[in-house]
Amino acid sequence: MTRSPSLKRPLIVYPLVFHFVTLLVSFSILIAVALRIDSGGPYTDERIIPIIADAVERDAAGGLSVVMTWDLADLRTEAPDLWFVAEDDQGERVVFGTVPEHYASLLGRLSDLSYAQLRGRVAPYELAAVIRRETTEIGTLTILGHGALSELGFMVVFATNTIILPIFALLTLTSLLVTPWIVRRSLAGVSRIAREAEEIDADSRGRRLSETYVPQEIAPLVRAVNDALSRLDDGYERQRRFIASASHELRTPIAVLASKVDTAESRAVRALALDVQRLATMTEQLLDLHRLENNRQEMAFELAAVGRRVVADLAPLVIASGGSISLDVVDSETCTGDAAALERVLMNLVQNAMDHGGTNIVVRVLGTAFEVEDDGPGIPPHERERVFEPFHRLRPRATGTGLGLNLVREVMDQHGGKVEIRDAPGGGTVFRVDLGGV
Template identity: 85%
Template sequence: MTRSPSLKRPLIVYPLVFHFLTLLVSFAILIAIALRVDSGGPYTDEQIIPIIAQAVERDAAGGLTVVMTPDLADLRGKAPDLWFVAEDDGGASVVFGRVPEHYASLLGRLSDLSYAQMRDRVAPHDLAAVIRRENTDIGTLTILGHGPLSELGFMVVFATNTIILPIFILLTLTSLVVTPWIVRRSLAGVSRIAREAEGINADSRGRRLSEAYVPQEIAPLVRAVNDALRRLDDGYERQQRFIASASHELRTPIAILASKVDAADSTAVRALALDVQRLATMTEQLLDLHRLENNRQDEAIDPAEVGRRLVGDMAPLVIANGGSISLDVLGNEPCIGDAAALERVLMNLVQNAIDHGGTNVVVRVLGTAFEVEDDGPGIPPTERERVFEPFHRLRPRTTGSGLGLNLVREVMDQHGGRVEIRDAPGGGTVFRIDLGTV
C-alpha cells in the first residue's frame, strides 16, 4: 500500500534547510564585507583584559599595584613584549612593561574611554593595543594593553559562528514546534470536511462538503468533489425514475398476460403461470424499493398488531402449501417506522421460508424485534451475507425473484435497524429483524 505524502517535509524540513542556507550565505557576505572594509593585519587578543584585571590589586595606600598571578605569568611567557596600563575612575593607575610613547598622552585619561581596538600599519605591530573597561573586586578599571596578536579573519569567523548557531537552533525549534501548530490550524477546515465526507452515503444524497472552511488552495478540490457528488445524485435520480417508470409500465402488460395465461386452454400456456407470477413479484419488489427511497412514511407501529395482520394474511398461502404458521408475542414495544414496508419485509421472510422447504413457520414478536423461524434445510454460514445481494439465489429454483431478502436488508438499513440469520434450535433458519430505537 502506497503511503500518503506528508506535509511535514515541505512545510518543516525544507524551510529549515532554506533558513540555514540563507544564514550561511548572509553571514558569508557579512564576513566578506568586513574583511574587505578592514585594511588587514593582526589585532591584540581581547582575552588579555580579564587576565590583567585579575592581576591588579590595591596597595595599603589605596593605589594600584600588579600582582604576578599564574595566568599573568603564563600570558607573559606567550607574549614577552606584553605591556599594559590599568586605571581606575579615581585617576589611580599602574603600568606594567614598556608602554610606547605613542600612548603617553592617554595616561591619566583612560577612564574617559570604554572601547578601542588599535594597531599600527606595519610589522611587527608593536603598537597594536586594545582598550576595555572591566569590573573587578577593587572597582571598575580601564585597561590599555598589548599582548598576543590575532588575525581578523579568525576573530570574525569565531564571532559569526557563535552567533549563527544559536539563531539556527532557535529557527529549528520554531520550525519543529510552531510550524506543525500553524499547519494544524490552517488545515482545520480540511479535518472538518473529512468528517462531513464520512457522513455521506447512499442514504444521504444531496449533501455537499462545506467550502467556506478550507484554504483557498484546497477549495478547488472541494468544489470538484461537490460537482462529482452532484453528478452522482443526478445519475441516481435518473436511475430511480427509470426503474419506477419501467415497473409501473410493466404492471399492466403483466396483469394482462397473467389473465390470458389463466384463461388459456393450452396446458403449455398455463405452465407459464409461475414465470408470470415471478415476473409480477419482481416488478412489485422493484416498486417497493422505489417507494422506500422516495415515499417513506414513518408512523407509530404496534409490533404485535403488525404480526397479527401478517399471520392472518399469509396463513392461506402457507396452508395451501401444506404448512402451518403461528404467532408468538413475547414482548411488545411501540416504535416508529414505515408500517407498510415492515409488513412487506415480514411477508418476504415468510415467503422465503415457504420457498426453501419450510413447512412450519413461527413469527415471534420480541419488543421492537421480529423473528421468523422455519424448519427447512437452513442456510450455510458462508452464504448468510450473500443471500441479501440482489438476484442471488441459494439454490437454483423456478420461483422467486432474488430481490426479497435484498428488500429486507434495504428496509432495515433505511430504518437504522439490523437483520441477522441464525440457526433454529430444531434445525432450520431464524431471521431476526430488530428496529432498535427507531
C-alpha cells in the first residue's frame, strides 16, 4: 500500500534544514571574511593590561612605581621582551622594559588616548602594542604595553564560540519550537474540516464542509468537495423521488393483476398469485422506506402493545403454516418513536422467522428492547451482517422480497437503535432489537 505524502516534511523539515544550512554557510563566510580582512599580523593580547595595572603602585611622593607581582613575573617569563608604560591623568608615569623609540612621542600624552591596537609589520613584531585605560585603586591609568602575541584567527574562533554559536543554538531552538507551532496553527482549519467530513454520512445529507477556517490554498479543494456533495444529494433526491413515484404507480397495476390472477380459471395463471404477492410486498416495503425519511411520526407508545398487535395479526398465518407463535412480556417501558415503523419492524422479523426459521416463534419484550426467536437452522456468524443488505438471500427461496431485514436496519438507524443477531439457546436464531434511550 502506497503511503500518502505528509505536509510536515515540506512545511517543517525542509525549511528547518534550509535554515540550518543557510546559517552555517553565513557563519562560515563571516569567519572567512574576518580572517581575510586581517592584514596587520599578530597583535598584543590585551589581557596583559589588568596584570600591569595591579603591579603599578604610588610611592610616598605620589609618583608611580612597579612592583614585581607573581602575575607580572609569570607574564615576563612568557614574554621576555615585555615592556609597558603606565601613566595617570596628572602626567605621572612609570616605564618598564625598553620602550621602542617609535612611541617616544606618546609619552606624557597617553591620557589623551583610551583605546588602540598597534601592530608591527615585520618580525619579531616588537612594535605590536595595546593601549587601554584601566581603573585601579590608585586612580585611572592609561597603559601602553607590549607582551605575548596572538593571531587574529584565535580571536575569530573565540568570538565564534562565545557569540555566534549561542546565537546559532538560539535560532535552532526557536525554529524547532516555533516552526511546527506555526504550521499546526496554519493547518488547524484542515483538521477541523476533516472532523466535519467524518461526521457526514447517508443520514446527514445537506451538510457541507466549512470554508471559513481553511487556508486559501486549500479552499478550492473544500469547495470542490462541497460541490461533489451537492451533486450526490441531488442524485440521491432524484433517485428517491423515482423510487417513491414508481412504487406509487405500481400499486394500482399490481392490485389489478392480483385480482385477475385470483379470479382466473386457469390453474397456471392462479399459480402466479405468490409472485404477484411478492411484487405487492416489495412495493409496500419501498414505500415504507420512503415514508421513513419523509413522514416519520414521533409519539410515545408501549412496546408490549406493539408486540400484542403484531402477534395477534400474524398468529393465523403462523398457525396456518403449521407453526406456533407466543408473546413473552418480561418488562415493558414507554418508548418514543414511530410506532407504525417499529410495528413493521416486528412484522418483518416474524415473517422472516416464518420463511427461514423453524416452526416455533417467540416474541419477547424486554423493557426498551424486543427479541424474535425461532428454532430454525440459524444464521452463520459470517453472514449476520450481509443479511441486512438489500436483496441478499441466505438461501434461494421462492418467497420473500429481500428487503425485509434491510427495512429493519433502516428503521433502527432512523431511531438511533441497533439490531443484533444471536444464537438461540436451543438452536435457531434470535433477532434482538434495542431501542436504547429512544
